[in-house]
Amino acid sequence: MPRIRTRTLTTTIGTLVVNVDLSVPLDEEQFADIQAALLKHQVIFFDNPRLTPVQHRDFAA
Structure with missing residues (x-):
């Protein structure tokens, strides 16, 4: 998978x-x-995540 960008x-x-x-x-x-x-920025946002409620739960875990 590609590295993330911020x-x-x-x-x-x-x-x-x-x-x-x-x-x-x-x-x-x-x-x-x-x-x-x-850790560096203290708050992060994701660009257009398109998650179902189950996927959101799994990511948060």
């Missing part, structure tokens, strides 16, 4: 995560990239 939203907090399909399980590298983005 787009910083402000100079102090928040980033937009793009280039990731949240409807399928993430590989270890993608998970680590998302975790690093969350």
Whole structure:
């Protein structure tokens, strides 16, 4: 799977995560990239995730 990309939203907090399909399980590298983005930017948003309620639950777990 391709690596994620992020787009910083402000100079102090928040980033937009793009280039990731949240409807399928993430590989270890993608998970680590998302975790690093969350730690660095404190708030992350996903670009158009298109998740069913079950997929959303599974991703959150």
